[in-house]
Amino acid sequence: MMKILLSLFFTFALLQYNLPAQTYRAALLKSSIWRQGEISVCWENPTSQNAEGREWVRDSVKTTWEKYSALTFPGWKECNYASMGIRIRIADEGPHTKGLGSYLDGRHDGMVLNFSYRNWSPDCQDEAEYCTRVIAAHEFGHALGFAHEQNRKDTPAWCADQTQGTDGDITVGAWDKHSIMNYCNPEWNNSGVLSSTDIEALQKFYGNPDTKKEFRVELNTNAGREFVIFGKDDLVEIVVKLSKPGYFFIMGTTENDEGSTSYLLNFGGNDNQPEFLKRIAKHETNKWISIGSFDAAEPYGKETIRAVAATTNSLNLPNYRYDLTSGLFLVTDNQKRGINITGKDRSFPAGKSQYSETIIMIETRDTK
Numbered sequence: 001m002m003k004i005l006l007s008l009f010f011t012f013a014l015l016q017y018n019l020p021a022q023t024y025r026a027a028l029l030k031s032s033i034w035r036q037g038e039i040s041v042c043w044e045n046p047t048s049q050n051a052e053g054r055e056w057v058r059d060s061v062k063t064t065w066e067k068y069s070a071l072t073f074p075g076w077k078e079c080n081y082a083s084m085g086i087r088i089r090i091a092d093e094g095p096h097t098k099g100l101g102s103y104l105d106g107r108h109d110g111m112v113l114n115f116s117y118r119n120w121s122p123d124c125q126d127e128a129e130y131c132t133r134v135i136a137a138h139e140f141g142h143a144l145g146f147a148h149e150q151n152r153k154d155t156p157a158w159c160a161d162q163t164q165g166t167d168g169d170i171t172v173g174a175w176d177k178h179s180i181m182n183y184c185n186p187e188w189n190n191s192g193v194l195s196s197t198d199i200e201a202l203q204k205f206y207g208n209p210d211t212k213k214e215f216r217v218e219l220n221t222n223a224g225r226e227f228v229i230f231g232k233d234d235l236v237e238i239v240v241k242l243s244k245p246g247y248f249f250i251m252g253t254t255e256n257d258e259g260s261t262s263y264l265l266n267f268g269g270n271d272n273q274p275e276f277l278k279r280i281a282k283h284e285t286n287k288w289i290s291i292g293s294f295d296a297a298e299p300y301g302k303e304t305i306r307a308v309a310a311t312t313n314s315l316n317l318p319n320y321r322y323d324l325t326s327g328l329f330l331v332t333d334n335q336k337r338g339i340n341i342t343g344k345d346r347s348f349p350a351g352k353s354q355y356s357e358t359i360i361m362i363e364t365r366d367t368k
């Protein structure tokens, strides 16, 4: 049984995930991978004169990194002092980023792009649109954590003197001559197009574009979502993520020697007026949100946590009663449902509303 400490902090919590411990081969900096699917972009110095260039940049990102991943890049308005995400200054100097990936989050002038090319690379004056698009696509690679491909240790000798900037520490695929991040690519910045290995690496860390259309609920814990085992007195934090605005409820099922019990999680109402449905607003989508912490305690056993979500307020809650002894809202019907549907995350449309369900299994043991 997991004793609910409190539905205490319904706050945004980003977990520190451990990436798979295999050794990949490509050029990303692991610690710089963004943890959210939505990375906002703003301009430090937008004017009507640079409006056209800003559109080229936005479109370049849309047709590359955004198109081939689950990422979205909202914003593109003027930055204020506290704006987070990628902050771009337009200046006539060498385009660059002041770091890789999420190290740019909220950093002033974190990316610098050139639209006029009077001082830097005057050859670009005749093809300002081409240069701007191609450079923007490359710099956004850095902004997602991609280092220069030619910095890799397996770079062939003919390209080895081109090393520049921060090295990556994870690699995907073989050394890629056609990478948009490779100075030794015979096509400059691969003409602003992602190579197939760029796309493979992008999707490995930032997901597949199909998931942007789906409505999906996901669950995770502070110890990951596979084979989660907690010992005595361990604190279990559970987080939920919805891909679109909507509503969800959580049903837990405990299985042990005494049988199985299902309960609904109360998000903060009192015992007479419990709140089982939680709403996720647009600005909360695609973020891990804590639904509370639990204390692994007796009786130990298997716990199934189920999240049921819909895009509209159309979810039918199971019947329940309040149990004074346990302090839980016990589900009085359909209990088998909580433990019979196995494994697969599901997403399905029904009428105007889209539904999605997922489960996570947790085992608690009487060990430290």
Ligand SMILES: [Zn+2]
Pocket: 138, 139, 142, 148
């Ligand atoms: Zn670069």
